Amino acid sequence: MWTEPPPPPAYITPEPDISGExxxxxxxxxxxxxxxxxxxxxxxxxxxxxxxxxxxxxxxxxxxxxxxRPWNEIASEDGSFTMEFGMYTQSSWSLNQTQGETAERGFQVDTVRITFEGTIIDPTWSYQTRLTYSPDSPGYMQFAFVQKDLGNGAFVQMGLLEPPFSLEESIDNNQQLGVCLSFTAGQWDAQSIPGVTLGWSSDDLRGWVSITDAWGGEQNSFFPNRRQVIIARGEWKPFGDWNDLYDFNPYPETVAPGMLVGIGAAQGWGSAAIGTPSEYTGPDTRLTADLSLQRPGLGGMATISWQSNVPLNPLDGGGDRLAVVSQVGWFLDPKFELYARGEWGRTTNVGVEASDLGVMTLGFSWMPLSNRQIKFSAEFMQIWGDARYWRIDGDPGIRQIDDPQSIVRAQLQLSF
Missing domain, CATH: 1.20.5 (Single alpha-helices involved in coiled-coils or other helix-helix interfaces)
Incomplete structure (x- = not known):
C-alpha cells in the first residue's frame, strides 16, 4: 500500500523561488x-x-x-525693400480756471500716431505713411507719399502731403517744447493736402516748393475743387546740424551748437467746397519767418507770421492775422529742462472787434532716459485777450473765449 512521503524535518529550509526573484x-x-x-x-x-x-x-x-538696422525695421534679403515702424503717444490732464466760470478739468489723449517708412525698388525710392488719432478726429491719414531722390540733393514727393511752411508745424510732436506747440501755431498749419513737392538740400541751404489743393486739408478729391496753392519754405544753416535744429529740446549730451534762419510763403487762388458747408473763393497770402539758436543744454526760437485776405466764411481762422512767438528751453541737467514761451497775436477783418491775444507759458520737462523716448511735462499757461477767432491745433485745456484764462497742464509722451 502506497503512502505519502513524510514532510521534511523542520530544520531543513525549502528551495527558494529563483525564477520569481x-x-x-x-x-x-x-x-x-x-x-x-x-x-x-x-x-x-x-x-x-x-x-x-x-x-x-x-x-x-x-x-x-x-x-x-534698428530692431523695429524689416527688410528683404537684397535690401530693395525696407520698412521701419514707429509709434508716438501723448496723454494729458488739464485744468482751466476762468473768472466767473465753472472750472473745467479732465484727461485727454492728445495724439496717437503710427508711422511706417522705408524704401522700395532701390534706396532712391522711399515712402512714408502715418496714421494719427487726435481729439478732433477718431483717426485719419496724416500723410502718405512716395519720394524719389533725383541726385545732387534734389527730390520729389507726391501723394498726401504736409507741405513745409512754418518751423513749428514742420517738426514732429516729440520734438516740441513742453506739452504743445504755441497757441497761435495752428493758424499757419497747412494740414494734410494732396499735391506734389520739389525739394533740394545741401550742407547749409535747403528748400521746398509745393503745389497742392486748397490750404486747410480735408481734401482728397479733385471734384469739386477748383482751388490751388503754392507753398514754399527755405532755410539757411550757417552752422550746426539739421536734425538738432528741428528739435526744440537742446539735449546737453547730443546737441551741437547751431543756428537756423527760415522763411515761408504761400499763395492760394480759385474756389473750393470740399470740407466746408459752402463754396469759398478769392486769393489768400501767408508769410512767416523764424530764427533758432542752440547750444548743448540751451536753445531758443522766435517766429513772426502773417496772413491776409484769407476767406472768412466758411473757413475757420480766416481774416487778417499777425502773430509773434518766442520761446527758450534750458536743461539744468541731462534729464531736467525748464522752458518758457511768450505769444502775441492780432486779428483784424473778422467781422467783429477782437482784442489782441497774449499768452505766457512756464513749465518743466523730465526725460528719465535723457532723450525723447519718455518725457513728462507740466506747465502753467496764462491767456489774456480774445481767443475766439484763432484756429486751435490740438492745444489741450484752452477755451475759445474772450476772457482771461489760467490753465495747468501735465502730459506724458512716449515715443519709439
Missing part, C-alpha cells in the same frame, strides 16, 4: 533603464531648446545690429 530583478532593471532614458531624453530636449534660443538670438542680432 530573477523576474523581479529584471523589472527593477527595466525601470532603472526607463528612468535613465527619460532623463537622457529630457537632457537632449533641454539642449535642443537652448540651441534654438541661441540661434534665434544670434539671428535677431544679425538682422538688427549685425545688419546695421
Amino acid at each position: 530573477i523576474e523581479s530583478i529584471r523589472q527593477d532593471l527595466a525601470e532603472i533603464r526607463d528612468e535613465r532614458n527619460r532623463i537622457y531624453i529630457d537632457e537632449l530636449r533641454r539642449m535642443e531648446i537652448e540651441r534654438i534660443v541661441t540661434d534665434m538670438i544670434i539671428d535677431s542680432q544679425d538682422r538688427s545690429f549685425g545688419s546695421g
Whole structure:
C-alpha cells in the first residue's frame, strides 16, 4: 500500500523561488533603464531648446545690429525693400480756471500716431505713411507719399502731403517744447493736402516748393475743387546740424551748437467746397519767418507770421492775422529742462472787434532716459485777450473765449 512521503524535518529550509526573484530583478532593471532614458531624453530636449534660443538670438542680432538696422525695421534679403515702424503717444490732464466760470478739468489723449517708412525698388525710392488719432478726429491719414531722390540733393514727393511752411508745424510732436506747440501755431498749419513737392538740400541751404489743393486739408478729391496753392519754405544753416535744429529740446549730451534762419510763403487762388458747408473763393497770402539758436543744454526760437485776405466764411481762422512767438528751453541737467514761451497775436477783418491775444507759458520737462523716448511735462499757461477767432491745433485745456484764462497742464509722451 502506497503512502505519502513524510514532510521534511523542520530544520531543513525549502528551495527558494529563483525564477520569481530573477523576474523581479529584471523589472527593477527595466525601470532603472526607463528612468535613465527619460532623463537622457529630457537632457537632449533641454539642449535642443537652448540651441534654438541661441540661434534665434544670434539671428535677431544679425538682422538688427549685425545688419546695421534698428530692431523695429524689416527688410528683404537684397535690401530693395525696407520698412521701419514707429509709434508716438501723448496723454494729458488739464485744468482751466476762468473768472466767473465753472472750472473745467479732465484727461485727454492728445495724439496717437503710427508711422511706417522705408524704401522700395532701390534706396532712391522711399515712402512714408502715418496714421494719427487726435481729439478732433477718431483717426485719419496724416500723410502718405512716395519720394524719389533725383541726385545732387534734389527730390520729389507726391501723394498726401504736409507741405513745409512754418518751423513749428514742420517738426514732429516729440520734438516740441513742453506739452504743445504755441497757441497761435495752428493758424499757419497747412494740414494734410494732396499735391506734389520739389525739394533740394545741401550742407547749409535747403528748400521746398509745393503745389497742392486748397490750404486747410480735408481734401482728397479733385471734384469739386477748383482751388490751388503754392507753398514754399527755405532755410539757411550757417552752422550746426539739421536734425538738432528741428528739435526744440537742446539735449546737453547730443546737441551741437547751431543756428537756423527760415522763411515761408504761400499763395492760394480759385474756389473750393470740399470740407466746408459752402463754396469759398478769392486769393489768400501767408508769410512767416523764424530764427533758432542752440547750444548743448540751451536753445531758443522766435517766429513772426502773417496772413491776409484769407476767406472768412466758411473757413475757420480766416481774416487778417499777425502773430509773434518766442520761446527758450534750458536743461539744468541731462534729464531736467525748464522752458518758457511768450505769444502775441492780432486779428483784424473778422467781422467783429477782437482784442489782441497774449499768452505766457512756464513749465518743466523730465526725460528719465535723457532723450525723447519718455518725457513728462507740466506747465502753467496764462491767456489774456480774445481767443475766439484763432484756429486751435490740438492745444489741450484752452477755451475759445474772450476772457482771461489760467490753465495747468501735465502730459506724458512716449515715443519709439
